[in-house]
Amino acid sequence: QITLKESGPTLVKPTQTLTLTCTCSGFSLSATGEGVGWIRQPPGRALEWLALIYWDDDTRYSPSLRSRLAVTQDTSKNQVVLTMTNMDPVDTATYYCAHRRVDSNGYYWFDPWGQGTLVTVSS
Amino acid sequence: SYELTQPPSVSVSPGQTARITCSGDALPNQYAYWYQVKPGQAPVLVIYKDTERPSGIPERFSGSSSGTTVTLTIIGVQAGDEADYYCRSADSSVTYDVFGGGTKLSVL
Numbered sequence: 491q492i493t494l495k496e497s498g499p500t501l502v503k504p505t506q507t508l509t510l511t512c513t514c515s516g517f518s519l520s521a522t523g524e525g526v527g528w529i530r531q532p533p534g535r536a537l538e539w540l541a542l543i544y545w546d547d548d549t550r551y552s553p554s555l556r557s558r559l560a561v562t563q564d565t566s567k568n569q570v571v572l573t574m575t576n577m578d579p580v581d582t583a584t585y586y587c588a589h590r591r592v593d594s595n596g597y598y599w600f601d602p603w604g605q606g607t608l609v610t611v612s613s
Numbered sequence: 614s615y616e617l618t619q620p621p622s623v624s625v626s627p628g629q630t631a632r633i634t635c636s637g638d639a640l641p642n643q644y645a646y647w648y649q650v651k652p653g654q655a656p657v658l659v660i661y662k663d664t665e666r667p668s669g670i671p672e673r674f675s676g677s678s679s680g681t682t683v684t685l686t687i688i689g690v691q692a693g694d695e696a697d698y699y700c701r702s703a704d705s706s707v708t709y710d711v712f713g714g715g716t717k718l719s720v721l
Contacts, residue, residue, distance in 0.1 A: 537648070550708060554614065602657075
């Protein structure tokens with residue numbers, strides 16, 4: 491059974507850097523084809539795709555947030571880390587990590603997702 | 614930047630059929646995926662690759678595609694289907710993903 495769990499601060503101040511960890515179980519981050527995505531949802535608003543990291547450390551980022559985001563992984567701990575710099579109140583959201591499930595043709599979808607962690611940006 | 618467009622809301626009575634659309638210029642060439650989001654819960658995949666249904670998702674849920682629009686159809690809507698539904702796809706260059714704005718399904 492694949493599970494993911496997000497952890498990190500619940501409150502950060504404006505201009506600070508957010509670091510969130512996604513601890514994965516039931517699959518190995520280093521296995522060919524595996525990957526983890528990050529998605530967020532501000533209160534009352536839509537899901538927003540942030541980033542994706544592949545088993546080979548290749549990454550993809552949202553064009554609008556690319557300059558502020560970084561995703562890395564520690565395969566020894568089976569964890570993925572999301573870093574977002576220069577946090578602003580508009581970044582207040584529930585942040586999710588999700589398993590990237592892929593088929594033989596390379597098409598992928600996110601399943602399952604972690605429960606999410608609410609991060610509030612406020613002074 | 615690439616966008617997927619969904620209606621903000623859809624309302625149906627129990628037992629009726631709900632249809633939620635998602636439009637995007639790249640959809641003729643990119644698959645769409647649908648997620649159900651209930652308050653306080655993690656999103657759940659209900660349709661992948663336009664029309665495929667994951668195991669555990671009721672047969673009442675189906676997906677279809679026509680040109681630049683994909684549609685999530687729920688037959689025999691139940692009160693428990695009330696949720697926000699989001700489509701997700703990739704831009705034409707497949708360098709990043711995008712979610713639609715979400716559709717709130719209300720079961721009257």
